[in-house]
Amino acid sequence: xxxxxxxxxxxxxxxxxxxxxxxxxxxxxxxxxxxxxxxxxxxxxxxxxxxxxxxxxxxxxxxxxxxxxxxxxxxxxxxxxxxxxxxxxxxxxxxxxxxxxxxxxxxxxxxxxxxxxxxxxxxxxxxxxxxxxxxxxxxxxxxxxxxxxxxxxxxxxxxxxxxxxxxxxxxxxxxxxxxxxxxxxxxxxxxxxxxxxxxxxxxxxxxxxxxxxxxxxxxxxxxxxxxxxxxxxxxxxxxxxxxxxxxxxxxxxxxxxxxxxxxxxxxxxxxxxxxxxxxxxxxxxxxxxxxxxxxx
Numbered sequence: 001x002x003x004x005x006x007x008x009x010x011x012x013x014x015x016x017x018x019x020x021x022x023x024x025x026x027x028x029x030x031x032x033x034x035x036x037x038x039x040x041x042x043x044x045x046x047x048x049x050x051x052x053x054x055x056x057x058x059x060x061x062x063x064x065x066x067x068x069x070x071x072x073x074x075x076x077x078x079x080x081x082x083x084x085x086x087x088x089x090x091x092x093x094x095x096x097x098x099x100x101x102x103x104x105x106x107x108x109x110x111x112x113x114x115x116x117x118x119x120x121x122x123x124x125x126x127x128x129x130x131x132x133x134x135x136x137x138x139x140x141x142x143x144x145x146x147x148x149x150x151x152x153x154x155x156x157x158x159x160x161x162x163x164x165x166x167x168x169x170x171x172x173x174x175x176x177x178x179x180x181x182x183x184x185x186x187x188x189x190x191x192x193x194x195x196x197x198x199x200x201x202x203x204x205x206x207x208x209x210x211x212x213x214x215x216x217x218x219x220x221x222x223x224x225x226x227x228x229x230x231x232x233x234x235x236x237x238x239x240x241x242x243x244x245x246x247x248x249x250x251x252x253x254x255x256x257x258x259x260x261x262x263x264x265x266x267x268x269x270x271x272x273x274x275x276x277x278x279x280x281x282x283x284x285x286x287x288x289x290x291x292x293x294x295x296x
Contacts, residue, residue, distance in 0.1 A: 002085035009081030016074040017141070023067070024148055027214050033074070034067045041066055042218055049294050053222055056294055060219030064156065067215070068149050075145070076112045079138050083131070084108035090128040116142035152213075159209040159216045163228050166202040170231040171224070173238075184241045189248040196242060196254035199235070203261045210268060217273050220293045230295035235262050236283050262286075 019033040041063050049056035083091075084105055091111075111124050115138045126132050173195065177183055184192050206228070210217060224230045235258065242255035259282075266285035270276045274288050290296045 005081045005085050009078045009084075012074050012078030012081070016071055016078065020071055020145065020148070023215075024152060027212055033070060037066050037070055038063050038215065038218065046292070046294065053294060056220050057222055060216070063218045064153065064215060071145060072116070075138075075141065076109060076116055078112075079116065079134075080105065080108040080112035082134065083111055086128070086131065087111075087124075090126060090131055092125050092127050094123040112138065115139050116145075118143055156213055156216055156219070159206075159213050160219055162202070162209060163206055163216070164221070164226040166199075166206055167226050167228040167231040169202070170199065170228075170234055171226075174231070174234045184238055184251075185244050185247050189251050192242065192247070192251045193254050196238075196251065196258050199238075200254065200258040200261045203232075203235070203258070203265060207261065207265045207268060210265075214272060220295075224295065227293065227295055229290045229293035232262075232265075233286050233290055236286065 015033065023034050042059055045056050045059035045062070049059075087108060088103055107124075114120060115135050118139045120139070126135050184195065187195075220229065221227045239255045239259045239262070242258075243252050247255070262282055266280075266282045266289075267278075269289050270278055270280060270285055274285065274292065276285060276288055280288075287296065
C-alpha cells in the first residue's frame with residue numbers, strides 16, 4: 001500500500017507539472033489535463049448560452065479558474081499520497097497532538113496543502129532526511145505556481161484588451177462605411193493604406209496572442225461591437241473591396257497583406273479550435289468561429 005500510494009502520488013505530480021509547463025511555456029504542446037477541463041466547460045457554457053446568451057461571458061474566467069484549481073488540487077493530492085504512509089513514523093507532531101489519531105488521509109491533505117501554500121504552521125514536521133528535502137520542494141513548487149499563475153492572468157487580460165480594441169475599430173469602420181456609403185475603394189489612397197495596414201498589424205498581433213495564450217479563445221463578450229468573433233466577419237469583405245481594379249497598386253498590396261494575416265488567423269482557428277477541414281475557405285472558418293461564440 002505504501003509503495004502504491006507513493007508511486008500514484010509521484011505520477012500525479014509529474015502529470016500536473018507537465019501540464020503546467022505545456023500550458024504556460026509550450027502552448028502548442030497543450031496540456032492533457034487542462035485540455036479536457038477546457039473542452040468540458042466550454043461545451044457546457046455554450047449549451048447554457050443558447051438559452052441565456054450572457055452566460056457565455058463567464059466561460060473564459062471559469063475555464064481559467066478551473067485549470068488553475070485543478071493544478072492545485074492535483075499537486076496537493078499527489079504530495080499527500082506520498083506523505084500519507086509515513087505520517088506516524090517519519091513526522092514529528094506538536095505537543096498536544098496524538099500521532100495515533102493523525103493517520104488518516106485528511107491529515108496528509110492538510111499537511112500537503114499547508115506546505116504547497118507555504119503557510120507552514122509547524123504542527124507537523126518531517127524527521128527523515130528525504131522528507132526534509134521533499135517538503136521544501138513542494139513549497140517551492142507552490143510559490144512558483146502562484147507566481148506564474150498571476151503572470152498568466154495579467155497576460156490574458158492584456159490580450160483581451162488588444163482584441164477588444166481591434167474588434168471595436170473594425171465595427172466602427174463597417175458602421176461608418178454603411179452610414180456614409182463611402183467604401184475603402186473610394187477613399188484617399190493614403191488613408192486606405194493606413195487603415196488596411198493598421199488592421200493587418202493589429203490582427204497579426206492578435207494571431208500571435210492566440211498562438212501564445214490559447215485560453216483567450218474562450219473569453220467572449222455579449223457586446224457585438226467589441227467581440228472579435230462578430231466583427232472579424234467584415235474583413236474578407238473589406239479585402240474584396242480594396243482589391244478591385246479601381247484601387248491603386250499600393251492599396252491592393254495592403255489589402256493582400258491583410259488577406260494573408262486573415263488566412264493565418266483562420267488556419268490557427270481551424271488547427272486548434274474548430275472542427276473543420278484544414279483547407280476550409282477563410283469565410284467559412286470565420287463564420288464557424290462566430291457561431292462557436294454564439295455571435296452568428
